[in-house]
Each structure stands twice: as C-alpha cells, then as structure tokens.
Amino acid sequence: MFAMSLFYQSQTLLGCVSIVNPNLNPRYLCLCKSRSWKVLSTPPPSSVILNADEGERFSKKVHSSNDVSVRNDFVTPFGYQGTTVGIIGGMSVDATLNFLRKLVELSSQDGQKPIPFLLCSDPILNKELLSYERSLESFKLDSSDIVQSLRNKRVFLENSGARCIVMPCNVSHSWYEQVSNGCSVPFLHMADCVAQELKEAKLRPLEAGSPLRIGVLATNATLAAGFYKDKLQNEGFEVILPDRATMEHTVIPATEALSRKDMEGACNLLRIALQVLLVRAVNFVILASDEMRDVLPHDDPLLKKCIDPMEVLARSTIKWVRSSGENT
Numbered sequence: 001m002f003a004m005s006l007f008y009q010s011q012t013l014l015g016c017v018s019i020v021n022p023n024l025n026p027r028y029l030c031l032c033k034s035r036s037w038k039v040l041s042t043p044p045p046s047s048v049i050l051n052a053d054e055g056e057r058f059s060k061k062v063h064s065s066n067d068v069s070v071r072n073d074f075v076t077p078f079g080y081q082g083t084t085v086g087i088i089g090g091m092s093v094d095a096t097l098n099f100l101r102k103l104v105e106l107s108s109q110d111g112q113k114p115i116p117f118l119l120c121s122d123p124i125l126n127k128e129l130l131s132y133e134r135s136l137e138s139f140k141l142d143s144s145d146i147v148q149s150l151r152n153k154r155v156f157l158e159n160s161g162a163r164c165i166v167m168p169c170n171v172s173h174s175w176y177e178q179v180s181n182g183c184s185v186p187f188l189h190m191a192d193c194v195a196q197e198l199k200e201a202k203l204r205p206l207e208a209g210s211p212l213r214i215g216v217l218a219t220n221a222t223l224a225a226g227f228y229k230d231k232l233q234n235e236g237f238e239v240i241l242p243d244r245a246t247m248e249h250t251v252i253p254a255t256e257a258l259s260r261k262d263m264e265g266a267c268n269l270l271r272i273a274l275q276v277l278l279v280r281a282v283n284f285v286i287l288a289s290d291e292m293r294d295v296l297p298h299d300d301p302l303l304k305k306c307i308d309p310m311e312v313l314a315r316s317t318i319k320w321v322r323s324s325g326e327n328t
Contacts, residue, residue: 083116083163083320084161084162085103085115085118085162085166085317085321086120086166086185087099087157087166088121088169088172088179089119089120089121089122089125089168090129090167090169090172091125091130091172092126093123093126095169095293095310096119096121096169098294098310099310099313102311102314103117103317106315106318118157118161120156122153124149125153128149129146132171133291135221147179150175150179151179154180158184162185163324164186164188164324165180165183165185165186165187165188166188166317167190168190168310169290170190170218170222170289171221171225173222173225173227174221174225176189186320188316189227191228191231191232192231193312194232195234195235196316197316198214198307199236203284205281205283206281207281212237212238212283213237213239213281213283214239214282214284215240215241215277215278215284216232216240216288217251217274217277217287217289217292218286218287219251219289223241228288229241242273242276246273250269251269253265254266254269254273255291255292257269258292258295263295266295267295270296271302274302274306278305284305284307286306287308287309290310293308
C-alpha cells in the first residue's frame, strides 16, 4: 500500500508528500512506495522517510548528506518533545492540504513560530472514505477496514511522538469513538471544537424568543452518523438539518455534479441548499462536507453565514498547542 508521512517545523517540510503546495513552502519531494523507493529530489540532512508495507508496519530510512548509503531499520519513536500534532489525513489530498494551510497560516500570525506536526496519509484509505461518503446507503457498507486503518495510523502517530491527534475529515469522525479508544494523548473531535467555539461566541437568536439555531449541511454519511447534532445539542443549540426534499433535489445532485466536475451546477445547487436552511432562521450553517468546501466562490455572500469545521479545528489545535506549551 502507499503511505505518506510528513514532519513540519520552522517552515520546512520534511519527509514524504506527494503534492506541492506553494502556500506551505515544500522544499523536498519524494514518493513512498511499499517496499521500494523513488526519490525525486535530494532529502535534507537527517530527514526521516517512512515506508508502510501491506500490513501497515512502518520502517524508517535515514538519509545523511555525508553518506549516500541508506540504513533501513524498524521504526522507533521520533522522540520529538513538546507539542507536536499528529494528523490523520482526510479523504483527499486537497482536504488535508486545506487543513495544513490553515494550521500553518493561523499559527504563524503575529510573528509566532508555526507549530510542528506529523502527517500520516494513505491514498487507498482516501478512496475508501470517498466511496463511503458518496454512497447513498453507506450505513449498509462494511467499514471495519476503514476503522482499522484509521486506528493503525493513530497508533503510529502516537508512537512517533505526537502529543495530540486530529482528523481533518468529516466522514472519518463517524468512527471517532472506535479510532480514539485507548489513545494515550488528547484526540480532538472536530464537532466538539465547532460546538465549543459557537458557545464561546455567545450568539443571539435571529428571532426573539427562539432558541439558537445552527444548520448542518453534509452528505448522507455524515448526517447519518449524527455527531454534529449530538455535540451541538449538548451545548444547548437547536440543530436544523436538511429535509428529505432538500437532500434529494439539491445536496445529492450537488455531490453528483462534483463527481462529474460540473462546478457551476454544484455551486448553484449548494446555494439553494444553504438558502433553504437560512430561511429557517439559523444563525449559521456548518458546511460539514470536505467536497463542498471550495464549491462557492470566495466572495460569495453566503459564505459569511457558513462555518468551516476545518478552520475551527485548526484554531482549536493551535489553542491546545499554545496552552499545552505554557504548561510544559
């Protein structure tokens, strides 16, 4: 199987990443394959490259600028101290990079140093997550392989020195309890972070005498998991979900349009779905779909009423790192 892992610190990307993102300043690029390597550019001194075989047992290859030979040993913890964040990649490279971009940019504000992180991403898992989310009857699918893969990556990140774990992927949170069970470090839940941030915002109802209403727009798989509804209701919010007609005539067709690369059609359908929720006097709509995140133009007025869970998770992660750093 394929696997990627990435360590970030001091604005340098080290390790394995299969795409180049100008906002993240990657300086080194290599492709990791099971039991084989193809190095596309020279790694930096003492960089760590990780390889996963079919059983997701990881090995470590250490490259030195003074020695062209490669030493291959079974992986041991990196030993990074402090507040390194472990990240389990989402269902697409774009979704994961969106989170990383926000994490780096937000943590670098006001001249502060970006926080270090370890990323574990797997294209095979990405495809499985995408297939699960797009299925109209995902609840009938066997998700045991997905859960085991997510757990393996969580354990790997723990053993690699991560002091906090996050999953920047909505559908992955359908199995948060199984994946986080037994975790030895804090494991942030994206919906918890959204609910807490909304609570701290001290919003006022749009209609006098009405409860605070928060809409949730997502695919069938995420809505069926119910974690946004549960977390928000626990904080006292009334949760408004799309009705059956909205799902059948706007949300599902929008995802189908995305799969056909019909961005204009997806955009128009998404606007209708958002307006249907907003007319029900919701304060904000949580756009809880990794695919729909970038459908609307950045200057679209509707985005002002939308909450991006990825951005909230990035802010919450930074908040955890800063507070944890003060206590160490």
